[in-house]
Amino acid sequence: xxxxxxxxxxxxxxxxxxxLREVAAQFEKPVLLFxxxxxxxxxxxxxxxxxxxxxxxxxxxxxxxxxNFEETIKFRDELVAELGLELIVRYVQDNIxxxxxxxxxxxxxxxxxxxxxxxxxxxxxFGFDACIGGARRDEEKARAxxxxxxxxxxxxxWDAKKQRPxxxxxxxxxxxxxxxxxxxxxxxxTELDVWNYIKEEKLAIPSIYYSHFRPTFExxxxxLPFSSFIQVMADETITPRMVRFRTVGDMTCTAxxxxxxxxxxxxxxxxxxxTVSERGARIDDKRSEAAMEKRKQTGYF
Amino acid sequence: MEVLKIATAGSVxxxxxxxxxxxxxxxxxxxxxxxQAIEASSKKKxxxxxxxxxxxxxxxxxxxxGITIDVAHIYFATPARKFxxxxxxxxxxxxxxxxxxxxxxxxxxxxxxxxxxxxxxxxRHFYISCLLRIPHVVVCVNKMDxxxxxxxxxxxxxxxxxxSAEKVMFEGQxxxxxxxxxxxxxxxxxxxxxxxxxxGEPLLALLENIPLEQHLAKEESRFPVQYxxxxxxxxxxxxxxxxxxxxxxxxRKGERVVVLPSGQQxxxxxxxxxxxxxxxxxxxxxxxxxxxxDVDISRGDMIVPVNQLPQQGRLLxxxxxxxxxxxxxxxxxxxxxxxxxxxxxKTSALTNLIDVVTLEAKTxxxxxxxxxxxxxxxxxxxxxxxxxxxDNKANGSFILIDEQTNATVGVGLIR
Numbered sequence: 048x049x050x051x052x053x054x055x056x057x058x059x060x061x062x063x064x065x066x067l068r069e070v071a072a073q074f075e076k077p078v079l080l081f082x083x084x085x086x087x088x089x090x091x092x093x094x095x096x097x098x099x100x101x102x103x104x105x106x107x108x109x110x111x112x113x114x115n116f117e118e119t120i121k122f123r124d125e126l127v128a129e130l131g132l133e134l135i136v137r138y139v140q141d142n143i144x145x146x147x148x149x150x151x152x153x154x155x156x157x158x159x160x161x162x163x164x165x166x167x168x169x170x171x172x173f174g175f176d177a178c179i180g181g182a183r184r185d186e187e188k189a190r191a192x193x194x195x196x197x198x199x200x201x202x203x204x205w206d207a208k209k210q211r212p213x214x215x216x217x218x219x220x221x222x223x224x225x226x227x228x229x230x231x232x233x234x235x236x237t238e239l240d241v242w243n244y245i246k247e248e249k250l251a252i253p254s255i256y257y258s259h260f261r262p263t264f265e266x267x268x269x270x271l272p273f274s275s276f277i278q279v280m281a282d283e284t285i286t287p288r289m290v291r292f293r294t295v296g297d298m299t300c301t302a303x304x305x306x307x308x309x310x311x312x313x314x315x316x317x318x319x320x321x322t323v324s325e326r327g328a329r330i331d332d333k334r335s336e337a338a339m340e341k342r343k344q345t346g347y348f
Numbered sequence: 349m350e351v352l353k354i355a356t357a358g359s360v361x362x363x364x365x366x367x368x369x370x371x372x373x374x375x376x377x378x379x380x381x382x383x384q385a386i387e388a389s390s391k392k393k394x395x396x397x398x399x400x401x402x403x404x405x406x407x408x409x410x411x412x413x414g415i416t417i418d419v420a421h422i423y424f425a426t427p428a429r430k431f432x433x434x435x436x437x438x439x440x441x442x443x444x445x446x447x448x449x450x451x452x453x454x455x456x457x458x459x460x461x462x463x464x465x466x467x468x469x470x471x472r473h474f475y476i477s478c479l480l481r482i483p484h485v486v487v488c489v490n491k492m493d494x495x496x497x498x499x500x501x502x503x504x505x506x507x508x509x510x511x512s513a514e515k516v517m518f519e520g521q522x523x524x525x526x527x528x529x530x531x532x533x534x535x536x537x538x539x540x541x542x543x544x545x546x547x548g549e550p551l552l553a554l555l556e557n558i559p560l561e562q563h564l565a566k567e568e569s570r571f572p573v574q575y576x577x578x579x580x581x582x583x584x585x586x587x588x589x590x591x592x593x594x595x596x597x598x599x600r601k602g603e604r605v606v607v608l609p610s611g612q613q614x615x616x617x618x619x620x621x622x623x624x625x626x627x628x629x630x631x632x633x634x635x636x637x638x639x640x641x642d643v644d645i646s647r648g649d650m651i652v653p654v655n656q657l658p659q660q661g662r663l664l665x666x667x668x669x670x671x672x673x674x675x676x677x678x679x680x681x682x683x684x685x686x687x688x689x690x691x692x693x694k695t696s697a698l699t700n701l702i703d704v705v706t707l708e709a710k711t712x713x714x715x716x717x718x719x720x721x722x723x724x725x726x727x728x729x730x731x732x733x734x735x736x737x738x739d740n741k742a743n744g745s746f747i748l749i750d751e752q753t754n755a756t757v758g759v760g761l762i763r
Contacts (some may be wrong), residue, residue, distance in 0.1 A: 051383055053349050053425065053430075054349050056349040056350070058351050058632060059351070060634075062632075062634075065574070065592075065593040067572045068634070069688070072575045073575060096621075096622040098575075098577060099577075099620075099622050100577075100583070100584045100623060101577050101581075111351075177751075185421075185422075188404075188406030189407065190408050190409055191404070191420045191421050191422065192418050192421075207407050207409070207418065208409065208418075208539050211755060212444050212445065212447065212671050212759070213448055213756075214747055214759045215451050215741065215742065215745050216452070216593075217746070217747050219747060219749055219754070219756045221392060234421070235423070235432060237425070237430075239425070269726075322379055323380055323381045324377050324379040324382055327379065327382075336411075337408045337411075341408075
């Protein structure tokens with residue numbers, strides 16, 4: 048049975064805008080977690096719509112691992128300048144320099160886990176009580192279990208067994224001092240919904256989502272982007288390939304897919320015929336069966 | 349594109365996860381990597397088959413124990429519709445999570461094991477579907493392969509179900525029965541070869557053709573004010589709009605409205621969506637409303653047409669489903685969150701504790717324990733503008749919040 052590309056169900060936009068307005072009304076210091084990826088770009092557009100013609104009433108926070116795609120950072124800065132948004136950047140490198148965290152070594156070294164510490168530090172530094180994220184329930188099985196308002200204790204931890212029931216569309220954001228809420232306005236969107244929305248709203252996205260030539264190498268059945276952040280083994284060969292990325296993360300844990308998609312319709316077609324899920328290209332999820340749930344228990348978004 | 353929200357439930361081991369897994373599989377909604385991952389974990393667990401429940405039981409504790417604890421949200425689409433399945437737990441001790449999953453559903457899908465027939469848990473879920481006034485219930489009689497695809501067995505279960513159901517069904521509620529074999533994928537997306545006696549549609553076609561609720565549009569109009577937009581910028585110096593999601597009904601430009609609780613009347617000057625003016629806004633739409641007169645309005649206030657006033661008062665009579673380990677006590681104080689409005693409230697009478705299996709009611713009750721349902725009277729510290737849940741789901745429901753722990757401890761349906 049074929050699933051057709053379809054049109055974006057606008058009901059999901061209305062729901063997301065409602066959630067964003069609840070955040071602005073219920074919390075003192077919200078922040079939008081912005082990675083420069085398609086989901087957080089979607090969140091920015093939704094926030095513009097929620098408060099128009101007023102400005103978005105919260106800043107953006109980027110937890111920068113220092114291992115980003117150059118294109119994403121360039122895109123981030125252009126978007127922030129164009130829309131007049133307030134951007135806060137906190138660097139994992141600073142935590143490494145302060146010896147708060149220890150950099151992983153070896154073939155699979157990644158800063159993905161380390162960013163949790165930087166995020167929690169930033170939450171404490173600014174006193175953020177609500178962190179809006181672009182996570183979707185269709186991405187991963189632990190995320191499929193998460194509420195729209197996900198309460199985290201003063202260590203930023205998620206307790207799956209203590210989640211508040213969420214009934215009808217009433218969102219309870221009451222928390223004690225020191226706790227925070229992670230808010231996921233696009234929980235009910237799928238990868239395809241996001242792409243249809245980007246298409247219909249004509250949103251700009253970083254160029255790495257489109258097909259381009261890039262030096263890559265194969266590891267464990269995945270195509271990894273070659274960069275100075277990753278250790279290439281002696282038996283691994285670097286070859287330029289026509290690739291694109293389905294998800295934007297740290298360069299060390301985001302795999303590429305071979306592709307010829309140069310416009311958004313091609314991307315949508317590709318996703319429709321893909322036999323691998325979006326997170327299938329995220330090496331960080333493959334560390335163990337419950338990798339995501341375990342990361343969330345320590346404060347990951 | 350339409351979205352249909354389905355809440356599933358059933359007893360343990362009735363094959364719920366297998367049915368969902370199979371439905372996803374047959375609609376090409378499972379990717380190879382996810383399938384490979386669950387094949388590997390099935391093997392690791394020593395199973396000689398692929399355990400499709402691993403697709404939906406995403407928490408470590410669930411996979412350890414092999415049960416569903418919390419709601420999982422699952423998404424798939426066909427050319428006709430986008431489907432959101434809230435896969436809710438079957439165990440009694442997770443009834444609150446079942447209510448959570450079912451509160452937003454258009455359709456309730458209940459599984460029955462053809463060998464066991466209607467059991468307690470089947471009925472508990474049906475009772476909750478009725479309480480929440482879910483208009484369509486689809487009863488899947490599963491594992492038909494294990495009863496020799498017997499039409500007589502299917503009809504026996506259907507009749508037994510209806511005998512109990514009739515006592516709690518509400519007017520207009522539709523209950524459909526469908527025989528399936530999830531294991532062999534029979535009657536899910538294609539007509540069943542082994543059940544030629546079945547004349548209806550396969551499950552997927554049934555779900556694609558269920559008419560979406562129109563009740564929201566028919567209900568009286570309610571616009572709870574969520575947020576006041578005041579840019580105070582040069583371009584929009586005097587701009588003041590009231591942002592919110594239309595809870596029910598329809599609001600039109602030029603309509604005469606009253607603002608509650610102040611009671612002041614005015615006219616809708618404009619309705620906007622991201623700067624674009626629209627003539628009318630219907631239920632579920634997030635919009636901004638600009639009024640002709642300067643009225644003092646803040647979050648929690650409600651805008652309604654002058655001829656469609658809700659009930660008002662400080663005494664609420666409601667059916668409560670309790671969701672906290674600490675019981676509800678008569679005389680206890682809680683916060684009532686009604687839409688986006690919050691009021692302090694004291695519980696008074698507690699009556700009619702309902703056994704959802706036998707439907708017997710206990711009258712003398714002093715406390716309400718986790719997962720129990722009873723009628724409660726609440727006195728609120730300020731006036732509340734409400735409707736009966738049966739007339740208006742959005743404006744007829746509330747949650748109770750414990751002020752000490754901030755937890756959502758109960759849900760109320762106003763009578």
